[in-house]
Amino acid sequence: MEKLSTAQIRERYLAFFERYGHTRVPSTSLVVADDPTLLFVNSGMVPFKDVFLGVEKRPYTRAVTAQKCLRVSGKHNDLDEVGPSPRHQTFFEMLGNFSFGDYFKAGAIEMAWQLLTEEFKLPVERLWLTVFEGDDEVPADDEAANLWIAQGVDPARVLRFGRKDNLWVMGDSGPCGPNSEITVYTGDDMSKMRAAGVNSDDPDYVEIWNNVFMQYERATMQKLPAQSVDTGMGLERMAMVMQGVRSNYDTDAFVRIIARIMAELAATSCITGRSLRPIVLWPITAALLRS
Ligand code: SER
Numbered sequence: 001m002e003k004l005s006t007a008q009i010r011e012r013y014l015a016f017f018e019r020y021g022h023t024r025v026p027s028t029s030l031v032v033a034d035d036p037t038l039l040f041v042n043s044g045m046v047p048f049k050d051v052f053l054g055v056e057k058r059p060y061t062r063a064v065t066a067q068k069c070l071r072v073s074g075k076h077n078d079l080d081e082v083g084p085s086p087r088h089q090t091f092f093e094m095l096g097n098f099s100f101g102d103y104f105k106a107g108a109i110e111m112a113w114q115l116l117t118e119e120f121k122l123p124v125e126r127l128w129l130t131v132f133e134g135d136d137e138v139p140a141d142d143e144a145a146n147l148w149i150a151q152g153v154d155p156a157r158v159l160r161f162g163r164k165d166n167l168w169v170m171g172d173s174g175p176c177g178p179n180s181e182i183t184v185y186t187g188d189d190m191s192k193m194r195a196a197g198v199n200s201d202d203p204d205y206v207e208i209w210n211n212v213f214m215q216y217e218r219a220t221m222q223k224l225p226a227q228s229v230d231t232g233m234g235l236e237r238m239a240m241v242m243q244g245v246r247s248n249y250d251t252d253a254f255v256r257i258i259a260r261i262m263a264e265l266a267a268t269s270c271i272t273g274r275s276l277r278p279i280v281l282w283p284i285t286a287a288l289l290r291s
């Protein structure tokens with residue numbers, strides 16, 4: 001696995017999907033315009049919500065973005081995680097490729113596997129996939145499971161989970177659908193790797209990417225006019241994995257800022273690594289909200 005900087009990971013992701021006909025669309029502001037259901041952009045798909053719902057048309061059917069996101073309220077709220085968690089930031093960048101009625105599960109999974117194993121060269125033996133197990137409203141996603149297996153994934157590495165992990169919704173309304181997540185085992189001891197670690201609290205298992213197969217409108221559970229794809233990869237988490245460190249805050253995006261705070265502000269106080277995390281994030285977020 002190459003040790004890429006955060007900026008290199010961002011660029012390689014965007015360029016990879018551009019090669020597959022995706023239009024590179026700039027990140028929107030964090031503050032959501034014209035949507036009373038949401039205060040801040042909490043996922044890369046938010047600026048495309050109306051495109052997924054079929055009420056807005058764009059001059060492209062494939063897009064790729066590095067979208068600024070903030071998770072401080074509503075369905076996706078990481079506020080209490082900042083500090084204790086080495087992997088939650090509230091403000092982060094989400095890399096995403098999108099299909100608006102263009103490719104669906106087969107195209108998404110084929111490109112995802114190529115990006116992970118050929119472009120980023122993640123070790124296949126450390127990767128785990130999850131799919132929706134099904135319930136009385138939404139059927140099991142056997143199709144996604146079989147598509148991963150068709151890429152050469154060991155069937156024992158494709159796990160099934162319920163709504164909490166594998167049915168993605170942006171809020172009480174809006175587009176939604178079953179999703180498939182990719183988890184990397186980052187432990188030093190491969191003999192300890194096990195299926196039960198995926199979606200557990202074990203810090204050796206890092207979920208890096210979510211591929212959502214948009215099919216329904218959440219409030220009504222009516223089928224959308226077209227089947228679409230929305231994916232989201234946490235840029236800082238991917239940097240953590242590729243740089244071989246244990247925390248997002250130990251990646252190149254943060255270490256210099258933290259070192260400077262430690263040197264200039266914290267010399268006489270008892271600020272620890274944990275309490276530095278919110279201090280690092282808030283000025284960045286505040287500046288972005290003003291911009
Ligand atoms: N919307 C999905 C998520 O936030 C994938 O982008 O996880």
